[in-house]
Amino acid sequence: MHTKRGATALGSRSNRRGLHRRGAVLAVIPVGLSLLLAACTAGPSAPSTSTAPTTSASSSATATPTPVASTLNPGGSAADNQAFFDSVNRALIASNPAAGGVEFTSNLRTNGFDIAAMQVTADTTTVGVAADSIQFSVHWGDDCLIGQYGQGQYESIVAPALGTGACLVGQTRAIDW
Structure with missing residues (x-):
């Protein structure tokens, strides 16, 4: 098979190197995003030195919804x-x-x-x-x-x-x- 001078055939060495580079970049992107997302999540917190009582996870997960006004308040804002x-x-x-x-x-x-x-x-x-x-x-x-x-x-x-x-x-x- 003849190719024009300067054109690269699909199986040429330089074309394969380019494909390998693109593949390496594409493999790095998900890993980088995973690391970025992991850095954004809250890790274990340091022990508290406060003597104030803390709430348990189960009580904070069931927050009370804010009541909705059931009537117009003409004197309100x-x-x-x-x-x-x-x-x-x-x-x-x-x-x-x-x-x-x-x-x-x-x-x-x-x-x-x-x-x-x-x-x-x-x-x-x-x-x-x-x-x-x-x-x-x-x-x-x-x-x-x-x-x-x-x-x-x-x-x-x-x-x-x-x-x-x-x-x-x-x-x-x-x-x-």
């Missing part, structure tokens, strides 16, 4: 009402996974939030396609409760209101229902 905001929105999602802006804002109003303090983004894009996610908010004092739902995922935050007094950036839709 946005942060005080975030758990209730989340529970109301998650309950809606559980009963209607296809919920949109009308459903979220109506559900929040039904549960005591002020509809006049809300904003919501459009359920569809400017070309008429369903939006990947929607955002909705309730202006609360100097802060905002902001929720986002899309592709089966729900998230919320408490954030300061914008300088304009709004909670959401960009175009929102009129809440006229």
Whole structure:
């Protein structure tokens, strides 16, 4: 078999050396990652010289869940009402996974939030396609409760209101229902 000058045949000595080098590098990567991960895990701790009582592993593994607010706290802050905001929105999602802006804002109003303090983004894009996610908010004092739902995922935050007094950036839709 003839090869062009300068080209290497598959079985040439220089090509085999290159393959061996690549194989050695590929073998080192998993070992290096294993060592790196082992260095990141907690090893045995030094004996404690403290006289404070310690908790056993079994008692710390069964932590008590934080109670969720079951009602709106009109005198509280946005942060005080975030758990209730989340529970109301998650309950809606559980009963209607296809919920949109009308459903979220109506559900929040039904549960005591002020509809006049809300904003919501459009359920569809400017070309008429369903939006990947929607955002909705309730202006609360100097802060905002902001929720986002899309592709089966729900998230919320408490954030300061914008300088304009709004909670959401960009175009929102009129809440006229």
